[in-house]
Amino acid sequence: MATFVLVHGAWHGGWCFARTAKILRGQGHEVFAPSLTGAGERAHLADREVNLSLHVLDICNVLKWENLSDVVLCGHSYGGMVITGVADAMPERIGSLVYLDAFVPADGKAVWDYFLPERREAVIQGALASGGRTPPAPAERFNVNPADRAWVDAQCVPMAIACFLERIRLSGAHEMVRKRTYICARGWGPSPFPAFYERLKKDKAWTVHEIQTGHDVMLDDPEGLARILVAAA
Secondary structure (H helix, E strand, C coil): CCEEEEECCCCCCHHHHHHHHHHHHHCCCEEECCCCCCCHHHHHHCCCCCCHHHHHHHHHHHHHHCCCCCEEEEEECCHHHHHHHHHHHCHHHEEEEEEECCCCCCCCCCHHHHCCHHHHHHHHHHHHHCCCEECCCCHHHHCCCHHHHHHHHHHCCCEECHHHHCCCCCCCHHHHCCEEEEEEECCCCCCCCHHHHHHHCCCCCEEEEEECCCCCHHHHCHHHHHHHHHHHC
């Protein structure tokens, strides 16, 4: 049986992986879906100073304190930044990386560098209006299935703009993780993520998938995501 650590994206929390986690646990796997500092059940810790480095530390501490090894580490959206930092810090504990419609950053890059121009303006205006924390993008923009949209909008919380502006610093140790998977969600747009998919599908070191859902794949197709995660283990 495999061990999965599922890392959510911006504004979300560990709650968004509940359906996929239930499926995986039902198959006998061990699953962790922590919320990053300032999100989900840890929303009371939100602060404008929360940044990418802190979120990387959040997940490193899960691996350390739960004594996890040979982990399938999955990051959704902004979570791709986080899992890359974790893999660079603790490559010996990770057996496989899965990027779920996510950023795959190069050294020195920030989420900001990959944002589409219209998202940059929305993030700036949101942060200016709320003291450095960006309000969630509406679920409709990500084409979340209609039945879940109101719930997702209620669950998501503002996020410090520092998370988007901090540049990731990589030593190259993350390259030690040889099993890498990229999942591109084609059922929404405009999206920055097909550019990663198109690049990585040419790289034999990567396994790539396309899935016909909105951005929140774990909500729209939890069964399909579980199958890909198990195959990536």
